[in-house]
Amino acid sequence: MSPEPSSSDRLLAVDRLVKRFGGFRALDGVSFALGAGEVLGLVGPNGSGKTTCINTISGLYPPDGGAVRFAGQTLGGLPPHRRARLGINRTFQSPRPFASLTVRQNVALAAAYGRRHGADAGPADIAALLAELELDGLAERRAEDLNSAQQKQLDLARALATRPRLLLVDELAAGLNPAELARMAERLAALAGGGMALLVVEHLLGFLDRLTDRVIVMNAGREIFEGTLSEATRDGEVVRVFLGGEHVG
Amino acid sequence: MAAWQKWWPGLAVFTVVVAGVLAGGARADEAPADIKIGHLHAGSGPYASISMPVYDSLKLWVEQQNANGGAFVKAYGKKIPLKLISYDDQSNPGTAATLTNQLITQDKVDLLVCDSGSVLTAVSVPIAREHKMFLFDPTGTGAAFFSKDNPYIALLADPVSTVWPRYLWEFLKSDAARLGAKRVALLYSTNDFTGTQANSIRAALKEPGSPVEIVFDQGVPTSTSNYSVLIDNIAATNPDMVLELGYVGNDIAFLRNLQESGQKFKGVFTLYPGIETNVLLKNVGASGLAGVFSYVTALGLTLKPEIGMTVEELRAAFEKAYGEGGVEFGWNAIAGHVTGLVIGETLAHADSLSQPDLRRAVFGLSGKLKTLVGTFELRDDGAQIGELTPIGQFDAAGKIAVVYPPEFATAKPVIGAP
Amino acid sequence: MLVHALLGGVIYGCYFTLIGLGLNLVFGVMRIVNLAHGDVLMLGAFAAFFLFHLVGLSPFIAAPVVMVGFFLLGLPFYYLVVPRLALAKDAEMLSLILFFGIQQIIEALAAIVFGSSERSIPGRVLGVGPFHFLGQTLSRAWVIGAAIAAGAVIALYLYLYHTRSGLLTRAVMASRDEALASGIDIHRISARAFAIGLALAGLAGVFAPFMLGSVTPAMGVSVNLAAFAVIIVGSLGNPLGTVAGGLIYGVGLLLMQTYFSAWADLLPNLLLIGVLLARPTGLLGRRVRLA
């Protein structure tokens, strides 16, 4: 849709991406691009295709049309674990830990399998990561015994353990209290500051506002707006879609 | 952490306890208080219907002996009570194997009797041989069990499967062919027992100069429970005589389907009506058996036994003991009785209870023991060849009469019977 | 021969639809694999046997008696076992093992109470003489079995699609969690479906002595294998797909018996594996069941 003149030299370039489920077009030609250190917000009502977009970029769904390019390479049908090793990782809307393994094992596995070759992680690396995400006290607990907020931290820790260059964040903020929200926003901003590209799907616009000014608004599998968050709130179509949808935010 | 250290003693103790309990009763005295007969039966599963009658009948025989103060044991010159130890292998060969070993090594039985049917017998054969125990094999007819280098087995109550069909093919090639049954259809279940018989029948009918032609020859899985289409296909080849060889359930299904199909053949032979006549009569009815040919066993022959009961006495005793319950009186019940008789005679003739002496005694009976099934006769590899399997034909009342061979015949075969 | 195998297969296959129907309903609603299905069928067969031989009831009267009886037994049985099973993490897998245990208990009790001999009911009870149709001669038992099966399928269809309870049952089938969230009493609906499943197995059992020649306490396992093939080919969890499964099974079996009789028992297994690999959801399935 909207032209992206310099998309080829960006870290992630999504080009007219299409994903169908039976007759339903969950993604209907979405295009955008994202550079290293950039944060892009993805907003829209439920069912507008945000999570499908993340699932397609991370390789869970094969696309039915269009292309995803990462660091100059067209990903095609590359399976998710290979994408993880290339440097694409994500969190999940509802956390998905390895329930029967300990917190440390969760993170250590991702560090062992998810990094590019030769970038092995020592126990110290993992301990540091756990400490950074306030999981160090829980390291020997089984993941299934954690509460939901802790499991979200674990999701993030596991994604970060693979040293991603692109992080896809799917509604990480939901269910966190204000203090946790603030710390999480700070942490993501710091990651972007360190050169990581972030694609953030979020309902909480306040949370998003602390991270970035650049958003894409989606509806029915299409991108209906791209620009700053403040512009978006003044855009007629965006407002109509949100009022008509079931957005709470 | 160190949880396993807490576990280990528990497991170890359990293992020892189990081993101890399983090992219980290991002792051998000079003058035994009883003679221990070890036996296996299948209380459930696919082999239960052939195994339970053998077990019940053997149990009945033991009880009768004990009611008279036990069996006479020559080695001690007096009557000694018998003790039957019979485990349930649930038709599971692996369990049958361990239980056989249990009987030998832990219960230290004096005589070893295996379960019925070849699949369950098979596992006991090498175990008995390894422990140099003589195996009393009631009905496991598999040809592979009997070889000259294994002295530790004798088949008691069934003829070895290659012997069964001899009169059948002779009948087909002589009387039946003369009466106009020249085209034969052969349908058999693909298992050891019936497959072996089908193979020898086929070979005999294909010998040069045979007046009989095989026009249909197919095996079906033993699990087959419906024969309608097969009957239709057989009819399409226009045979005079149809041979169906299967287990009890196969024969029931075949005969019922034949009756329902409205197809008529000049002659029909199936295996079990003469063997488990009660079961077949109940399931197929006299009308379904009218005119059907089958093997005639002791059930149909009125042999005068020199030892043990006649068929009718045994039937009465069996039904008195077990009622009109789930276990039907039939050939397998007779097999259990014969097993008992052979054991009794063995004890009465063996110089000691050592296994070689038992074997000598069993083989010494060969050709001399006339029971309700005929003469007990062993080939030197232990296979049973003495019993007769003449061919009989059912009348409209559900009674079978011998029609072949001529020396036993009490009726003339009718080809093209209603 | 070909026409006979095809026509006979369709008629015979209807009975296999009946065998699979209850098993599939239970799986569809509860995600439970009832490995004791064949043994419930066996109990139905023995019930019919005793009702005939002791009381003289014809199978046509025994059928509703058995169905009502099994339905009424099914309800408490459900509450005794299934809610507790559903608590487990891996309930679908555990159900296989649980119902294997139940199957062992049923078979053991049946062997103790009924004995292990073959039993049947005389074929003349259903009437005498085969049916003639399209120039083919068809067994009377087959045609009656097919009619009963058709009646059961229609009744189940009417229940599922034209009653409130059926609507709720379909809702539970579509998604247990959402049904729960929308306030449906899942256990009441499931218990009913479970009991119907047993009643259908009992119904199939009443006619088993005619369709399978004779019955024994050990017959359950082989019935299960056939039932699995039928419902998986049709699509697991879709009761109406069972019709397709049954017909394919029947026609396939009779074709095999006609042309490759010694390999006939291989067919259901190959059919099952083949269909699952080509269409993991069964021929009429919608749900994604891939790992």
Add this chain to the structure above:
Amino acid sequence: MRDFLSVGLPVVAIFALLPLVYANQLLLFNFVLFLILAQGLNAIYGFTGYLPFGYVGFFGAGAYGFALAVMHLAAPPALALLLAGLAALVLAMILTPLLRLSGAYFAIANLAAAQAVYQVIANPALQDITKGPYGVSLASVFAPRASYGAALLILAGVLALVAWLRHGRFGLALQAGRDDPVSAAMAGIPVVSSRIIAWLISALIAGLAGGVFAWHISVFYPETAFDLSTSIFAIVFTLFGGAATLSGPIAGVILLYGLYNLIGISVPQYFQLIYGALIVGLVLFLPRGLASLLQRRGVDVP
């Protein structure tokens, strides 16, 4: 390795010594056999969540692999054992597409596959190769002591393997894929290929068990080698003790198979009934096995 030394080796040692004090060696052999099979099943079910109801298919393939090697190649038992493992491995490769299925679909398809293999081997059309339904006799290589020893060696290897799976990176990756295949993939774990490797390992173990069984028992029919209860036993034992641990399946075999034999010998008339009730009780009251009793208290069961 610590688990192997503390749990695995003592088990092997006990079963190596028991024949000296207990004469029913066949019972001991069956214990060893089920210890092997339960751990083999553990490798696939415990670590990946795939329940192979037709596990006995690999066992039977191994038994016939052994028998064919002896009958047609006159192979010595050691070589025949390797070929038994190979036979099961090849079967597992052919059946790999089944892993695309999940849940009950996989379990039932696997059961059907085992049945199909049995029906092919037992078919009289293959009489010249497999002896069809007429059974095989391997009297020429019958050597109960040697085969018992071989079974112990296999058991030692299998226990070491499972101990490694429990703590090694690969085993953890398998468990991650079992807990959540999607997030495991995002952690960079090649879920599908590691699952296939577990499947092949598990089949290889069953094949070796089948081979050593054929050697030990020496006369058997296809019904014996493909007896469905072999699968069920292995599953129930594993489940009872606790899947995905090393000691769970061991405890399961020793307790349950011990109990099985106790019942069979002391109250044979109610054998099946009691055993069925035991299984029902297990699933309803202890669905995650004995190990879960300790795990619930935070103990790391080896």
